[in-house]
Amino acid sequence: MVRFAVLGCGRIGRMHAANVARHPDATLVSVFDVTLDAAAEVAGRLGVRQAASVEEVMADAGIDAVLIATSTDSHVELIIAAARAGKAALCEKPIDLDMARVTRCWNEIGSLNPTVMIGFNRRFDPSFAALRRRAHAGEIGRIEQVVITSRDPGPPPIAYIKGSGGLFRDMTIHDFDMARSLVGDIVEVSAFGASLVDPAIGEAGDIDAAMVTMRAASGALVHINNSRRCSYGYDQRLEVFGETGMLVAGNRRETSVEMFNAKSTQAADPVLHFFIQRYADAYAAEIAHFVGCVQDKATPTPSFGDGMAALLLADAANESLRTGRSVTLEIH
């Protein structure tokens, strides 16, 4: 039984807390949030303790693991605290918006050999995971090209955009990780961006639409397309093209109903809009993987290093955007 505290009781923290509580090999011991009411609400509903402080959680010998779902700027300090307290940590993406801080973080904790997992939930989507498993098992031969389609149903509030670190660090970071999970290390990145959705996003210095091209060390080419708006739902698709075949994985809908009439045929539902619904199975599988690793003292994936690598690609994409050049990355 893995005993958890959940740090951060916002929308994502609440969802994780419920998933932890539901997992047969996990126990939710306590929750914490700087907004006391939020933590109290979750603690009350799930019948668990409300911790008075992060320090209390870290000092609690009855807690094995922390789930970090606080605001991004606190991730690094909480990962460090957990590592020092000998607790496993599952931290929401991104580790931080600043690569220098991320590097310092690892410098501080690396020697402790901590159990840290980064919450790239999409790796755990049953369809994406099955596609990856089959591609890596050789069903389509060598992977030659990957197309990642990733479009949000609508833009977040402008205030969120301003603190987000920009499209590549906030949104594309999932796709950078997905690309790496499919083709391994990336050695070259080129990015185009535009503000097509909402002029306010452009005025805030960010982009809301992007196309990124990458080259993997394996030789494979990867394309990512992003938009902050998608009229028909949360468009999340993979197309992996290999020597002997192509594997694709697609969207999810509320029902399987299709309409045929004088105007059109096989008209299906819009695809699921809300990321917590779209990735409900993925979030549960993510917790299950982490719990299993903690129980087995295995290294969870995606690791801290995976989190760093995705951020590195976001930074490279930003550099390409700024310079109009493709950016080369060294593989260590």
Next chain:
Amino acid sequence: MVRFAVLGCGRIGRMHAANVARHPDATLVSVFDVTLDAAAEVAGRLGVRQAASVEEVMADAGIDAVLIATSTDSHVELIIAAARAGKAALCEKPIDLDMARVTRCWNEIGSLNPTVMIGFNRRFDPSFAALRRRAHAGEIGRIEQVVITSRDPGPPPIAYIKGSGGLFRDMTIHDFDMARSLVGDIVEVSAFGASLVDPAIGEAGDIDAAMVTMRAASGALVHINNSRRCSYGYDQRLEVFGETGMLVAGNRRETSVEMFNAKSTQAADPVLHFFIQRYADAYAAEIAHFVGCVQDKATPTPSFGDGMAALLLADAANESLRTGRSVTLEIH
């Protein structure tokens, strides 16, 4: 809060018990099974009481509702006991294999105005329910024809077949109910049956493949096709053809992955095989509907009368099979 006892701790009873336990407005108080170990296992896992007898359950003022998931031959007596004890009952299909017993059952309890719901889970499948809602809202005009495809992944053991009441009462009964839920009362039934899957089923006097045609009082024509075997999974589809369009609802798969290669393209997963997985959402929605009706003192659907009507259609299909004639039903 609706307080439940679950009677019968076999495969379906266990699944229902877990769904009751998970529902926010329901509490699972106790479970009972004549096989004491089965009940003990469920009681232990869910942390509830193991009742010593049905009588204990019925006498317990702390129980509002019973979920009847025992063997078919005990359904009638348990429905009567629940009605007399003033408890709401959600009873698995079929009510009984013998129409005379079903009629007597209602004669005994009808005047008590009991809350009885019959477990035709498929009405609650999100896709079938959405299709029905849209069709009844007029999206395709008057319903003219319905095609119901309903094929089990594989035949049950021959011992089960022998006590099942035959294909129409055991398997098609779901489709009879589905037809009624779409087009209302049925006035004419014609059935073809065959033993194509397993000669042992034929030797046992049953059929394992069938095609049924029905006419509704509304004029609509309905076709049902059944098989006890389906190589690619549990094939469950609806096609509803109206004046101005067609609505279809289809199968569910584990993932959205599709393979394209030199032999074929868009090759998807087999459809889900196991009815508890295929109809997981439906079973949960069924409990939710029942809980809501008990709370609101509303009449749940499908009602006892719906259970009778489906059995009547099964009997009519058997008569048609025997006589080679279409059988006319009177609507009361």
Next chain:
Amino acid sequence: MVRFAVLGCGRIGRMHAANVARHPDATLVSVFDVTLDAAAEVAGRLGVRQAASVEEVMADAGIDAVLIATSTDSHVELIIAAARAGKAALCEKPIDLDMARVTRCWNEIGSLNPTVMIGFNRRFDPSFAALRRRAHAGEIGRIEQVVITSRDPGPPPIAYIKGSGGLFRDMTIHDFDMARSLVGDIVEVSAFGASLVDPAIGEAGDIDAAMVTMRAASGALVHINNSRRCSYGYDQRLEVFGETGMLVAGNRRETSVEMFNAKSTQAADPVLHFFIQRYADAYAAEIAHFVGCVQDKATPTPSFGDGMAALLLADAANESLRTGRSVTLEIH
């Protein structure tokens, strides 16, 4: 080179004439129609002779084959004339509306061992033909059940209905032949009909919607559903269910474009409406098969016997409709 005369220059005759003219191993020599203008128009456009009479055609030693696309009531006499003149005949379906006349026809010509093919064009649809080839090659094991969906875009004029011989002889006859081409001889037929589309059709003594169930000598069960109206086009589908799999074949659309928006996703075009467009490839392949058989002195399929067998099924369906009984057929 097979030298043709086309008899009947209506919509279907014109289409056949163009297909004959286009076939590399066929020559269109002459055309005939009792409506002289119709024949003159076709003769002029295709640069061929306008025959003055059927007799002239039958006496012409420069003609090897006749394509009979005249009104149904003249089919029998033209088949007889062609057989006596030693010319191969490809005759549009149905041979005749009256089984007695069809039998007399064969009694007169059978001993001449004539080359007669009946125009059940759908057998030659590339998708239906591929499905049949694959099913007969054993890809899905023994065929257990067949579902034939066959819905016209809209009803013909009421005057046509009155002379059509009724839905089963006029429209379902294609589906009866399709069923036989898939599962062989039929031994039992049961039919439901209704007038759901246009009351005038019912008043004229015909039905405009039907569901037919049949049993093959092989044991397979077959369902056919028909309607004289289909809002989304000419709905023509097959579903063939076997021991180890299912093969389906579907509709055709003008384009592959699909729309995704806030209301629905993957909304495709309506399916093709017009039978000559829907079955354009099939009509061309039908001519090619006939030409090949005439050149090779082989027996074309569907044969005169196939035409008789389909009519027999239509008559049996009518009897079932009238009596409410399933009708048993003897196989000779």
Next chain:
Amino acid sequence: MVRFAVLGCGRIGRMHAANVARHPDATLVSVFDVTLDAAAEVAGRLGVRQAASVEEVMADAGIDAVLIATSTDSHVELIIAAARAGKAALCEKPIDLDMARVTRCWNEIGSLNPTVMIGFNRRFDPSFAALRRRAHAGEIGRIEQVVITSRDPGPPPIAYIKGSGGLFRDMTIHDFDMARSLVGDIVEVSAFGASLVDPAIGEAGDIDAAMVTMRAASGALVHINNSRRCSYGYDQRLEVFGETGMLVAGNRRETSVEMFNAKSTQAADPVLHFFIQRYADAYAAEIAHFVGCVQDKATPTPSFGDGMAALLLADAANESLRTGRSVTLEIH
């Protein structure tokens, strides 16, 4: 009636000759090829004259239009000859591999106001044309992103590769034109290439896989992915993403048959492999457009300028490949 000569009787020339011969408003007068046997074969089969020389064709007052399907290096001189002879020309793509020659060509003939159309056949594919029409009619609002998938079934012989001008000029040129037809002028191009399919192609100095990103003057972003190999056929798809929806257009298959069995479901045929079959309708529609324009003295599209613009994008892609920079284009 537009009177044609076809220059070049290779695979594409023969196909065009047959399409011209079949068009009701066109007459094929003569054909020419430096390989006399090739021309003789086509002339014999279609019953037309074999011209002795290009000069004879250009001097023939009975010819209105030439279809140029010769080797690429002769296109410019034939376009010039046709323009001077006052004949309309439909020239296969590309105009030439050398932008300087293309520019000189136009300098020589522009003042003659010649009727020249470039054979970008894909614009005339019924699905791509319908998608474009609907997108330009505003069905999805402003076009924001385009994904063009374009993969050949297999690489051409290495000798062809060596004279092809490279992937971008030979293969991607179709996609450059398609992008322009959808989003208008392109202002920025960035390209990644690789040799993933056949090392011999890499050794010959060419690439066999590519990903190109472009920005349109309108602000829209465009992605193209190419491969010289595709195991499941000739993969040709469009995805056009707008403000209020997405329009997609896809591949074509020989049949609509789908297989469902224990391994997979809805497994369809591979997509069509051969470009002449895949784009049969498009090639016919291309001729029809050209014939219509010649008859109406209208300017055909794609124009000579469209051919130049596509070549300019190919050259920009090559420059980007060489420099690792995105290349900016000026719009005149």
